[in-house]
Amino acid sequence: MSDLQAILNQIDELSRDEQVRLWDYVEQKLYGQLNMTPEEKIAALDKALENFWEGFTQAEVDEMTAEMNAKPVDHDDSDMFDWIEDLSEDKR
Amino acid sequence: MTTYILDTTVVSDLANGNANVRTHIDSMLKIESRILVPSAVVYEFTRILIKRNATKQLHHLRHEILPLFEPYSVEDEHWLLAARFWAMMTSTGKQLSDVDLLLAAITYRLQGVLVSSDDDFDALPIKRENWR
Numbered sequence: 001m002s003d004l005q006a007i008l009n010q011i012d013e014l015s016r017d018e019q020v021r022l023w024d025y026v027e028q029k030l031y032g033q034l035n036m037t038p039e040e041k042i043a044a045l046d047k048a049l050e051n052f053w054e055g056f057t058q059a060e061v062d063e064m065t066a067e068m069n070a071k072p073v074d075h076d077d078s079d080m081f082d083w084i085e086d087l088s089e090d091k092r
Numbered sequence: 093m094t095t096y097i098l099d100t101t102v103v104s105d106l107a108n109g110n111a112n113v114r115t116h117i118d119s120m121l122k123i124e125s126r127i128l129v130p131s132a133v134v135y136e137f138t139r140i141l142i143k144r145n146a147t148k149q150l151h152h153l154r155h156e157i158l159p160l161f162e163p164y165s166v167e168d169e170h171w172l173l174a175a176r177f178w179a180m181m182t183s184t185g186k187q188l189s190d191v192d193l194l195l196a197a198i199t200y201r202l203q204g205v206l207v208s209s210d211d212d213f214d215a216l217p218i219k220r221e222n223w224r
Contacts, residue, residue, distance in 0.1 A: 038123075042121055048152050055148065069101050
C-alpha cells in the first residue's frame with residue numbers, strides 16, 4: 001500500500017471536525033501564498049531566487065537553460081540528415 | 093483583469109535573474125494580475141532539474157517559487173485545440189513543440205496574454221508579450 005493510500009485511509013478514520021481542520025491545513029498549504037499581498041509575494045520571490053543556482057557553474061546553468069528552451073527537431077525533415085550521406089559507411 | 097501565461101523561457105529568465113523579466117513580473121504582481129504557470133511549463137523546467145540532479149533548485153521551484161503564481165492544469169480541450177494549432181502551423185511550414193502548442197491553446201481559451209520571447213507564436217491567433 002502506498003504512503004498516500006495509507007494517509008487517505010487514516011483520513012477516513014477522522015471525525016468530521018478533524019477533517020475540517022485538515023481541509024483548512026491543506027488549503028493553507030496549497031493556496032496560502034496566493035493570498036499574500038503583492039509586496040509579500042515580491043519579497044518571497046526575492047528570497048526564493050537568491051542564489052537559486054548555487055552549486056552549479058555559469059556554464060552548467062547556460063546548458064540547462066538551453067535544454068529547457070530547446071526547439072523541437074523535425075524528424076520528418078530528411079534534408080536535415082543529408083550530411084550522413086557524406087560519411088563513410090563505417091562512420092554512419 | 094489581464095491573465096498572463098508564462099512560458100518556460102520566462103521561468104528560466106526569472107531563475108537566471110533577468111532584470112527586465114523580473115521588473116515586469118513585479119509590476120504585474122503589484123497590480124494583482126493573474127499570472128499562470130501551466131503544468132506543461134513546470135514539466136519542461138522540472139525535467140531538466142531532475143536530469144541534472146538539481147535537488148535544491150527543484151525544492152525551491154516547487155515549494156517557494158511556483159506557489160507564488162497560479163497553477164493551471166492542462167485539460168483534454170487544450171490538447172484538442174493544440175492539435176488544431178499544430179495542423180495550422182505545419183500547413184505554413186512552421187513548427188512549435190507540443191508544450192508550446194498547449195500554451196497557445198491555454199492562452200486562446202483564457203483570452204489571456206502569453207509571455208514568451210519566441211516569435212513563432214505570432215503565427216497563431218493569440219496575444220503575446222516579450223518581457224525580455
